Amino acid sequence: MSFALEHLGSNLWRGKFSSFDEKICQHAFSSRLGGKSVKPYKGLNMALHVGDEADIVWENRQQFFQALELKAENLVTPQQVHGANIKRVTRTDAGRGARDYADAIADTDALITNEPGLPLMLCFADCVPVIFLDPERKAVGIAHAGWKGTVAKIARDTVWQMQEEFGSAPEDLLAGIGPSIGPCCFAVGEDVADRFKQAFPKFADKLISAKEGQLYVNLWEANRLQLMEAGLLAEHIEMADTCTDCQHQWFYSYRADGGQTGRMAAIIALNQY
Numbered sequence: 001m002s003f004a005l006e007h008l009g010s011n012l013w014r015g016k017f018s019s020f021d022e023k024i025c026q027h028a029f030s031s032r033l034g035g036k037s038v039k040p041y042k043g044l045n046m047a048l049h050v051g052d053e054a055d056i057v058w059e060n061r062q063q064f065f066q067a068l069e070l071k072a073e074n075l076v077t078p079q080q081v082h083g084a085n086i087k088r089v090t091r092t093d094a095g096r097g098a099r100d101y102a103d104a105i106a107d108t109d110a111l112i113t114n115e116p117g118l119p120l121m122l123c124f125a126d127c128v129p130v131i132f133l134d135p136e137r138k139a140v141g142i143a144h145a146g147w148k149g150t151v152a153k154i155a156r157d158t159v160w161q162m163q164e165e166f167g168s169a170p171e172d173l174l175a176g177i178g179p180s181i182g183p184c185c186f187a188v189g190e191d192v193a194d195r196f197k198q199a200f201p202k203f204a205d206k207l208i209s210a211k212e213g214q215l216y217v218n219l220w221e222a223n224r225l226q227l228m229e230a231g232l233l234a235e236h237i238e239m240a241d242t243c244t245d246c247q248h249q250w251f252y253s254y255r256a257d258g259g260q261t262g263r264m265a266a267i268i269a270l271n272q273y
């Protein structure tokens, strides 16, 4: 198991987990390099909702999807709200949010599907992307877990939803926790630390640390623990261990970039047969 950045040409880079079988699905975590956006979004901004030019974002999306041999016009993406709603999407949703943010799936922070050739896409800059593959039932998903989604256990609930919708057995599911803000940089106030203590009472010591009087939370571990709680096997959970704040020359980081910045995409699609 490993995570690596692969060069796709034209300075486009794709983060990839080794355990997600390319014979079944394609997945990618974009970086900020390449692309046509200009400051403050400079690079491959994949999000329509951050104030960037819609035409440029559409070009960025097309360029990256083309490099992945996927169809940008079929992608499905939601309007993320740091909530815990999960939506199953089908062929009739193809293209929703691809070019027009107003048309994206409303009020949703995780998408699941068993439809081949339907790319799911969510956007990130420090929040934790969690991707899912059920190689047995042939289903995929992506969850957006910022601190609020992590405390609300959206990753665990996505497993439950895949069980319900597709009959996925948790012990079959693979999950990947992508590039996002690490325990090195996710400084929080006591109020946020308390929310983690309440949500993970047995693991507070593992998730919260203090350095020179500042509290830090480990979002990666909080998501890994809830996937384990849902029945995933430890050896089926991949961790990118890649901090977007430490490595903001590679990745958009909401914190390192001072708020106004672009977004990376996490993408997964079942292969078309």
Ligand SMILES: [Zn+2]
Pocket (backbone or CB within 6 Å): 181, 182, 183, 184, 185, 186, 243, 244, 245, 246, 247
């Ligand atoms: Zn860091």
